[in-house]
Amino acid sequence: MEFAQLLLGGIATGCVYGLVALGFVLIYKATEAVNFAQGDMMMLGAFFTLQCVNADYWGLPFWPGLALAVLATAGVGYLLEAFVIRRLFGQPQFAVVILTIAIGFVLRFLAGFVWGHELLTLETPFAGRNLSLFGLAIGLDEVFVVAMTVAFTSALYFFFARTRLGMAMQASSQNQLAAYYMGVPVKRIHGLVWALSGAISTVAGVMFAARGSIDPSLGLLGIKAFAAAIIGGFGSLPGALAGGLIVGVVEPFASRYIPAGISQMMPYAIMLLVLLLRPNGLFAQIQRKKV
Amino acid sequence: MRIHQKTSYDDDINLFKDRYQAFWYALLVAAAVALPLLLDAYRLGEATLVLIWAVAGMGLMILAGHTGQASLGHAAFLACGAYMEAWLNNRGVPFLLSFPAAGLFAGAVGAAIAVPAMRMSGIYLAIATLAMGIVAEDAIVLLEDYTGGVGGTSVAAIRLPGMEIDRFATPRAFYWLCLAVAVLVALGYRNLLRSPTGRAFVAIRDSEVSAKAMGINITRYKTLSFFISCAVTGLAGALFGHYLGAFNYEAFLITVSIQMLLMIVVGGMGSIHGAFFGAIVVGVLPQLITAARQQITLHAVPGLDTGIFAALLIAMIVIEPLGLYGQWVKARIWLELFPLARRDLFRRQRSYLKTERLK
Numbered sequence: 001m002e003f004a005q006l007l008l009g010g011i012a013t014g015c016v017y018g019l020v021a022l023g024f025v026l027i028y029k030a031t032e033a034v035n036f037a038q039g040d041m042m043m044l045g046a047f048f049t050l051q052c053v054n055a056d057y058w059g060l061p062f063w064p065g066l067a068l069a070v071l072a073t074a075g076v077g078y079l080l081e082a083f084v085i086r087r088l089f090g091q092p093q094f095a096v097v098i099l100t101i102a103i104g105f106v107l108r109f110l111a112g113f114v115w116g117h118e119l120l121t122l123e124t125p126f127a128g129r130n131l132s133l134f135g136l137a138i139g140l141d142e143v144f145v146v147a148m149t150v151a152f153t154s155a156l157y158f159f160f161a162r163t164r165l166g167m168a169m170q171a172s173s174q175n176q177l178a179a180y181y182m183g184v185p186v187k188r189i190h191g192l193v194w195a196l197s198g199a200i201s202t203v204a205g206v207m208f209a210a211r212g213s214i215d216p217s218l219g220l221l222g223i224k225a226f227a228a229a230i231i232g233g234f235g236s237l238p239g240a241l242a243g244g245l246i247v248g249v250v251e252p253f254a255s256r257y258i259p260a261g262i263s264q265m266m267p268y269a270i271m272l273l274v275l276l277l278r279p280n281g282l283f284a285q286i287q288r289k290k291v
Numbered sequence: 292m293r294i295h296q297k298t299s300y301d302d303d304i305n306l307f308k309d310r311y312q313a314f315w316y317a318l319l320v321a322a323a324v325a326l327p328l329l330l331d332a333y334r335l336g337e338a339t340l341v342l343i344w345a346v347a348g349m350g351l352m353i354l355a356g357h358t359g360q361a362s363l364g365h366a367a368f369l370a371c372g373a374y375m376e377a378w379l380n381n382r383g384v385p386f387l388l389s390f391p392a393a394g395l396f397a398g399a400v401g402a403a404i405a406v407p408a409m410r411m412s413g414i415y416l417a418i419a420t421l422a423m424g425i426v427a428e429d430a431i432v433l434l435e436d437y438t439g440g441v442g443g444t445s446v447a448a449i450r451l452p453g454m455e456i457d458r459f460a461t462p463r464a465f466y467w468l469c470l471a472v473a474v475l476v477a478l479g480y481r482n483l484l485r486s487p488t489g490r491a492f493v494a495i496r497d498s499e500v501s502a503k504a505m506g507i508n509i510t511r512y513k514t515l516s517f518f519i520s521c522a523v524t525g526l527a528g529a530l531f532g533h534y535l536g537a538f539n540y541e542a543f544l545i546t547v548s549i550q551m552l553l554m555i556v557v558g559g560m561g562s563i564h565g566a567f568f569g570a571i572v573v574g575v576l577p578q579l580i581t582a583a584r585q586q587i588t589l590h591a592v593p594g595l596d597t598g599i600f601a602a603l604l605i606a607m608i609v610i611e612p613l614g615l616y617g618q619w620v621k622a623r624i625w626l627e628l629f630p631l632a633r634r635d636l637f638r639r640q641r642s643y644l645k646t647e648r649l650k
Contacts (some may be wrong), residue, residue, distance in 0.1 A: 225416050
């Protein structure tokens with residue numbers, strides 16, 4: 001029973017990691033850049049929602065408030081791409097890494113400036129409500145988290161596999177110049193991808209906030225999402241989710257059965273192991289590299 | 292504008308292009324040596340810290356700037372050096388032995404990490420080193436017998452033959468020691484770059500496959516690069532430990548690693564000057580912010596330093612990817628060519644990205 005309870009909590013946390021990882025992978029898949037500020041985008045999304053929903057602030061109803069926050073974070077993502085990231089178009093990947101790290105620092109600073117550094121709790125309609133099923137206590141928030149994740153992942157999967165826009169995103173990732181020649185509006189596509197990624201990270205942030213409290217350093221959670229994305233292999237959407245689930249499930253079991261001090265290393269240990277055995281992730285897409 | 296008539300092959304790799312350049316650098320070193328006579332104890336401490344960061348930055352620069360292997364976990368090697376130095380020093384080993392030992396230890400750890408890191412490149416390497424940096428934080432706490440765990444450890448004065456150097460008792464001597472280390476490391480770095488080893492590093496950075504085709508043993512040179520880089524960072528760590536006096540794992544958090552990388556990017560990737568410029572920015576910026584705050588009586592905002600530093604960094608990367616050193620070179624060339632400099636002299640070549648993924 002304890003086992004099942006741990007597993008359930010792990011899956012719910014894993015879904016949050018998976019969604020943040022999905023945000024990374026989305027940007028990587030479409031623009032070949034890695035967004036180290038993804039965790040901070042998630043933090044920003046959670047704070048936007050808090051601003052809209054909490055009674056101390058604007059006090060909107062939950063769902064319209066969430067929609068507003070998603071739009072706002074998507075806007076931030078779009079503007080970041082349009083005014084900052086786009087300037088680095090065609091420069092080495094590494095420059096974007098440094099740039100997004102710096103953006104993360106700035107976002108964290110701004111959030112701390114606006115909302116302070118204390119722990120805040122997001123008011124959600126499903127906080128503290130439990131369903132009981134076969135003797136297991138299942139939080140409504142956990143159900144919400146898993147359902148949202150499944151919905152988002154399948155929607156994204158079909159988006160990339162079936163729609164014109166998804167195809168255009170893949171094309172612009174594989175070869176920017178060729179995509180231009182084929183009439184793909186590469187710049188606009190990049191902006192849209194950043195907006196989409198911002199929207200997803202808002203959902204991830206809200207899911208995390210629904211199960212605990214938030215503060216501006218929440219973005220550091222992004223590092224665990226990195227571990228998830230690496231385990232799954234950058235560039236694979238189902239892989240990102242699987243990686244997130246692995247990290248999420250391993251964590252509670254490690255802290256239960258492995259002495260403290262070693263247990264919190266486990267996600268990274270798994271990631272390093274995966275990198276050693278399969279340097280490009282479990283769902284690898286890089287086979288060989290051209291000069 | 293000076294025209295160089297090259298009359299021997301050595302002209303291409305000489306330490307200094309001509310006597311004028313050598314003169315300016317000699318003047319710079321002389322000014323640095325004379326600096327303690329002008330500054331009070333507090334500012335001298337800040338200047339010492341700048342030198343220590345410059346050494347650490349040079350260490351990271353060898354790996355990130357000249358071998359193209361980004362490391363987001365270099366604070367771990369800073370920690371290796373600091374803890375090894377503290378451990379040896381507290382057991383009565385003289386500084387002339389313990390200091391190189393600290394560097395060698397950090398280098399050995401780095402070389403051990405290079406073996407798995409060899410299989411990765413680009414983003415994967417950056418994230419793997421990030422994870423190693425985080426694991427190192429926990430490892431420091433776990434290795435309580437050697438590191439003092441959460442409580443940390445303290446390190447006694449530096450024992451040199453005939454004298455003892457302590458950061459607080461003899462700040463000038465400590466400054467000169469750090470300056471000597473920084474100058475020696477910079478000279479060694481410069482020599483490394485003009486040797487076949489340094490050229491192999493740069494070749495690996497520019498294209499690994501091409502370097503392999505030219506007969507460079509990638510495994511060997513990457514391991515060597517990790518070793519040298521981590522050893523130099525370890526030396527900086529040993530000095531940093533003496534600078535702090537007492538420290539625990541919080542001095543080597545993952546944010547320190549990231550700050551180190553941001554520092555050399557601001558200074559200018561791929562140049563020794565860049566490490567020094569970056570260290571100066573990291574050292575001077577908080578002072579400037581404090582001074583500015585006194586002027587406009589700004590409320591104390593937590594994290595303002597980091598916020599401004601990051602904003603500056605964003606501006607820097609967008610406007611000038613070569614960092615402060617790039618600006619410096621441009622200004623110098625503009626002056627040297629005056630009035631012949633052209634607008635498009637430094638125009639950047641655009642390139643388009645192709646994926647490394649095949650599916």
